[in-house]
Amino acid sequence: xxxxxxxxxxxxxxxxxxxxxxxxxxxxxxxxxxxxxxxxxxxxxxxxxxxxxxxxxxxxxxxxxxxxxxxxxxxxxxxxxxxxxxxxxxxxxxxxxxxxxxxxxxxxxxxxxxxxxxxxxxxxxxxxxxxxxxxxxxxxxxxxxxxxxxxxxxxxxxxxxxxxxxxxxxxxxxxxxxxxxxxxxxxxxxxxxxxxxxxxxxxxxxxxxxxxxxxxxxxxxxxxxxxxx
Numbered sequence: 001x002x003x004x005x006x007x008x009x010x011x012x013x014x015x016x017x018x019x020x021x022x023x024x025x026x027x028x029x030x031x032x033x034x035x036x037x038x039x040x041x042x043x044x045x046x047x048x049x050x051x052x053x054x055x056x057x058x059x060x061x062x063x064x065x066x067x068x069x070x071x072x073x074x075x076x077x078x079x080x081x082x083x084x085x086x087x088x089x090x091x092x093x094x095x096x097x098x099x100x101x102x103x104x105x106x107x108x109x110x111x112x113x114x115x116x117x118x119x120x121x122x123x124x125x126x127x128x129x130x131x132x133x134x135x136x137x138x139x140x141x142x143x144x145x146x147x148x149x150x151x152x153x154x155x156x157x158x159x160x161x162x163x164x165x166x167x168x169x170x171x172x173x174x175x176x177x178x179x180x181x182x183x184x185x186x187x188x189x190x191x192x193x194x195x196x197x198x199x200x201x202x203x204x205x206x207x208x209x210x211x212x213x214x215x216x217x218x219x220x221x222x223x224x225x226x227x228x229x
Contacts, residue, residue, distance in 0.1 A: 002150060002182055007054035009044050016040045016206040019054075022199075024149070027176055027183040029193030029214060031228060032203035038186040041203070042152050045184065047071050059149060074148040076139055076156040082127040088114070088138050089123035095145035113141040116175065133164045140168070144175060151176070153185040157192070169195040190228040194218065200225070
């Protein structure tokens with residue numbers, strides 16, 4: 001379970017104010033116009049921003065002031081942040097050991113993560129030799145290898161063409177169901193949210209204006225959600 005207890009983050013004239021509980025395994029779509037607070041919320045969960053008030057609880061632990069490296073979260077941005085001078089294997093292995101010193105068990109985990117994202121046999125390739133979709137899969141494999149209970153996605157597949165984006169979202173959904181990860185994904189696209197998520201938080205000016213089961217909100221054409229349909 002993840003809880004935000006009266007969390008407030010102040011950035012100049014903008015204030016993010018949240019009080020919510022997310023059960024383990026939920027997949028939450030964060031939606032809203034640019035500047036509504038989606039990335040601010042992800043940054044607060046990741047530890048890049050510390051709240052000015054309130055508490056963040058993850059798996060029963062207060063992580064409000066915990067540094068990024070000590071939080072039980074993994075992060076996937078639009079730019080997968082692959083290192084061009086490292087092979088696919090080494091880019092993924094960074095999820096285990098930043099110094100790339102692996103034992104046999106670690107190496108087996110890297111190869112298994114490659115299999116899970118359908119990149120068998122590509123471990124020695126360099127990022128420049130991969131398609132955009134394959135690069136996204138490498139970044140996803142590295143995130144999964146960190147084996148954290150909370151996944152944070154900031155429009156990770158928005159640069160891909162629609163068919164490939166849908167494929168990646170469905171892969172992410174399958175992997176989350178297998179691992180039981182709790183997921184937050186910032187997106188501007190309701191169709192992307194529908195492919196991956198089961199809950200929606202619609203933000204406006206740093207506040208939640210809709211917190212609902214996604215399928216129900218879409219079926220009922222919830223008024224505040226209509227501009228996104």
